Amino acid sequence: MIDAVLPTYNRAPIAFERGEGAWAIATDGTRYLDLGAGIAVNALGHANPDLVAALTEQAGRIWHVSNLYQIPQQQRLAEMLVDKTFADTVFVTNSGTEAAELAIKMVRHYWSDRGQPERIEILTFEGAFHGRSTGAIAAAGSEKMVKSFGPLMPGFRTLPWGDMEALKAAMSDRTAAVMFEPVQGEGGIRPMADADMRAIRAMCDQTGALMVLDEVQCGMGRTGRLFAHEWAGVTPDIMMVAKGIGGGFPLGAVLATEAAAAGMVAGTHGSTYGGNPLACAVGSRVMEIIAEDGFLAEVNRKGALLRQKLEGLVAAHPEVFEGVRGSGLMLGLKCRVAPAELVKAGYAEHILTVPAADDVVRLLPPLNITDEEIGEAVARLDRAAGRLA
Known part of the structure; x- marks a missing residue:
């Protein structure tokens, strides 16, 4: 029988009940570091108090x-x-x-x-x-x-x-x-x-x-x-x-x-x-x-930091990644494996990413992601890539 929700999506078996900044919390309490931001929608993170x-x-x-x-x-x-x-x-x-x-x-x-x-x-x-x-x-x-x-x-x-x-x-x-x-x-x-x-x-x-x-x-x-x-x-x-x-x-x-x-x-x-x-x-x-003074400068700084760490990730897993592309906090990992495989491996490491065409996985975190969260994100991507080696 057809589902009550028209089945036009291949959904991951995860449901979220709340979020905090760069984190999405599933119904079972698991915390996921969200590098998808609802496909670049949650620009200021989940449940931003402002x-x-x-x-x-x-x-x-x-x-x-x-x-x-x-x-x-x-x-x-x-x-x-x-x-x-x-x-x-x-x-x-x-x-x-x-x-x-x-x-x-x-x-x-x-x-x-x-x-x-x-x-x-x-x-x-x-x-x-x-x-x-x-x-x-x-x-x-x-x-x-x-x-x-x-x-x-x-x-x-x-x-x-x-x-x-x-x-x-x-x-x-x-x-x-x-x-x-x-x-x-x-x-x-x-x-x-x-x-x-x-x-x-x-x-x-x-x-x-x-x-x-x-x-x-x-x-x-x-x-x-x-x-x-x-x-x-x-x-x-x-x-x-x-x-x-x-x-x-x-x-x-x-x-x-x-x-x-x-x-x-x-x-x-x-x-x-x-x-x-x-x-x-x-x-x-x-x-x-x-539009606040310094906000976009911080996006550029954080984007450079994330890209630098991603370049190291690519070098550490040449069998999984081909390179990094994009600018600011709109970055992509060009993959040698199917993007869906990396996204799925990320679920196991409690990190959310978004697949795209041309064998790319998109990284679109909140613009106010912290440096510590960037480091944690790359560490989780490193473990996800290790699952595919």
Whole structure:
């Protein structure tokens, strides 16, 4: 018989009842060091007291009113994002998938609004992950994502990852936008080279195409800057954000320049729950904490410390690991074994990691993980690797 919960996940046989910072505590009392953070969601750890306070205070006031009315908490979060980024305007969503859908709609409306409705093609790169809606899987284009779900939304073209010559050749008078992740997460912690991001920006400027970034996983301080594209010194026209922005509470957003968003007037898009007071109260506190002086410098320092220790781990287990990739606290272990095997071995050592494509295991700890916890994490990964030798 089918389970009461639709069986679309291969779940580990572990259930968690509470968490404390970088630790998740299972129903049997076992403490797991969490280097997955709910797939880069729990950016400030489990049960962060600042976020608990923000949520509790708001929960005692008002939970939901819908976007038929002004929502001061949403306005505050949007203004914070505008103040800290390239954006002129923000639409608040519940998730990264919803953000991707709006980004696609915004691109299409941008060109229709300019009298070029035929300009619909959005160029993407293989290995991408933009969510699991029909539009988002069409954008990614991989067989695993799209098999049995056709017909797909037209207007997407997938190019080899990081191939600037292929991108240049694909650009045409039908190109509406180039959409990509500055660091692919599901694709295996694959960073787009800074020079390539600058080249994409230049090509978009030359052709008028919009540059759309998906920073759902790599944004919100994960790479040591508020957003990963900042390392390349470029700015997008549209950007999707989610995961870490809510610190564990469902929250996402689309950030855009005034020009890119000009066609999105009243009635062109909406959300019942998006931007609700609870989510935005938490998101605003997350923004305040990440924006504090020295916070991102600490992410970079801790990222360097973790990477240094991981390089030693790789050297100690050449039969298990090939190398380390990524930046900040968005790191990946390139494996010579199946990533699922290392993840499973980690369960035995009470450490949580996340598998990805390209034979990579992702390490996405809370941004406020301590030095001592980093040392403990690598020690547990060392023992897990020893189980596979």
